[in-house]
Amino acid sequence: MSQGAKAPILVIEDDVGIRGNLTELLQEYGFGVVSSDNGLDGIALARELRPGRAIHSFSPRKAGPFVALNCAALSESLVLSELFGYEKGAFTGALQSRAGLLESASGGTLFLDEVGELPLSMQSKLLRVIEEKKVMRVGARTEREVDVRLVAATNRDLDEEVAAGRFRQDLYFRLNGVSLTVPPLRERREEIRPLASMFLARALGSLQAPPLSIDEATFEVLERYPFPGNVRELKNLIERGAALCRGRVLLVEHLPEKVRCFAERSGKSPGSELRSLSESSSWSSFPPSSRRGERHQILEALDKCAGNQTRAAELLGISRRTLVTRLGELDIPRPRKR
CATH class of the missing domain: 3.40.50.300 (P-loop containing nucleotide triphosphate hydrolases)
Incomplete structure (x- = not known):
C-alpha cells in the first residue's frame, strides 16, 4: 500500500x-x-x-x-x-x-x-x-x-x-x-465530561440554540452509567438532552429513564463493587503499579474465576482483550477453564 x-x-x-x-x-x-x-x-x-x-x-x-x-x-x-x-x-x-x-x-x-x-x-x-x-x-x-x-x-x-x-x-x-x-467508554470515565461538553457544543450549534451548561448532578449520573453503546450512546444522550432542554442547564431529568434508573439503583459508579472486592482480597497489599502486584492480582482473579478469562477481566475491571494482552506481557500462560 x-x-x-x-x-x-x-x-x-x-x-x-x-x-x-x-x-x-x-x-x-x-x-x-x-x-x-x-x-x-x-x-x-x-x-x-x-x-x-x-x-x-x-x-x-x-x-x-x-x-x-x-x-x-x-x-x-x-x-x-x-x-x-x-x-x-x-x-x-x-x-x-x-x-x-x-x-x-x-x-x-x-x-x-x-x-x-x-x-x-x-x-x-x-x-x-x-x-x-x-x-x-x-x-x-x-x-x-x-x-x-x-x-x-x-x-x-x-x-x-x-x-x-x-x-x-x-x-x-x-x-x-x-x-x-x-x-470502551466505561473504562475511560475521565473522558465522559469533556466528551459530553464537546457533544453539547456541537448539538447547540446544529440546533442554533442558546448556550447550555451541564449540571454537576447530570455529570455524576453519566459517570455512573456503563454506556454499552460507548461514545455513540453518550453523543445521542447529549443531543437528546439538548433538544429537550428548555432552560439554560442540562439536568438529570433530560436524560433517558434507563440512565436515571441505573444511577438510582447503583448509588455508586459501575465497577465500584468489583474494586471493593479486589481491595478486600490479599492483592491489595501490593502496589498497583508494580509488575509483581499486577501479576498477583491477575493470577488471583483467574483462580477465583476458575480460569474463565472473561469473568476474571470483569473482576479486575478491565476488558477481556486487555487481560489477554497483560497475560502475554507478564508471561502468564493463558489458562484453561476448569
Whole structure:
C-alpha cells in the first residue's frame, strides 16, 4: 500500500491514552487496523477519537483523500463494486464506468470499518491488493496500480475469528503489526465530561440554540452509567438532552429513564463493587503499579474465576482483550477453564 511503509499497525486498544501514542506510532508505521469494543465503531472512532483520521492527517498523505467504507453495511457484491469499481456494462445497471474506493483513495487513506465482517472471498481479494498494490475493476481485463494507505477497524477478536476459520490468517498477519488498545467508554470515565461538553457544543450549534451548561448532578449520573453503546450512546444522550432542554442547564431529568434508573439503583459508579472486592482480597497489599502486584492480582482473579478469562477481566475491571494482552506481557500462560 504506502510506499516505504515499515509494517502495518493493529490499533486495538490503548490503556495509557491513544492520542499520546498515536503520533509516535505514525512516525514509524504505515497502515493498520483500528479495533475497538462493540459500540465504538470505526467511523465513529475516526470522527470522535480520530485515530483513523489522525493516521491520515499526520502523515505525508494528508493532502490526499480520506475515504471510509462500512464493510458490514453492504452485501458481498456491493462491497466488491464499491471497493474495486466496475466497467460500463459489467452488470445490469452499470451504465458507465466507475472507479472503486481503492482507486478513489489513491494518494490518501482508505478506512475500512468492520473489516472482520468481510466474507472470506473478499478477504482474499483485499489481501491481493495489499501485496500487489493493484486492483481490477469488475468487468475489466487489465489491472490498475493504486497507492493507498489502508486503515481498518473491527470490534471482533480477530484471533478468535482466525481460529474459527472466519478470517484469513495471512490477511490478519498482514494487518497485525503493532497493537494499540481503545478501551470502551466505561473504562475511560475521565473522558465522559469533556466528551459530553464537546457533544453539547456541537448539538447547540446544529440546533442554533442558546448556550447550555451541564449540571454537576447530570455529570455524576453519566459517570455512573456503563454506556454499552460507548461514545455513540453518550453523543445521542447529549443531543437528546439538548433538544429537550428548555432552560439554560442540562439536568438529570433530560436524560433517558434507563440512565436515571441505573444511577438510582447503583448509588455508586459501575465497577465500584468489583474494586471493593479486589481491595478486600490479599492483592491489595501490593502496589498497583508494580509488575509483581499486577501479576498477583491477575493470577488471583483467574483462580477465583476458575480460569474463565472473561469473568476474571470483569473482576479486575478491565476488558477481556486487555487481560489477554497483560497475560502475554507478564508471561502468564493463558489458562484453561476448569
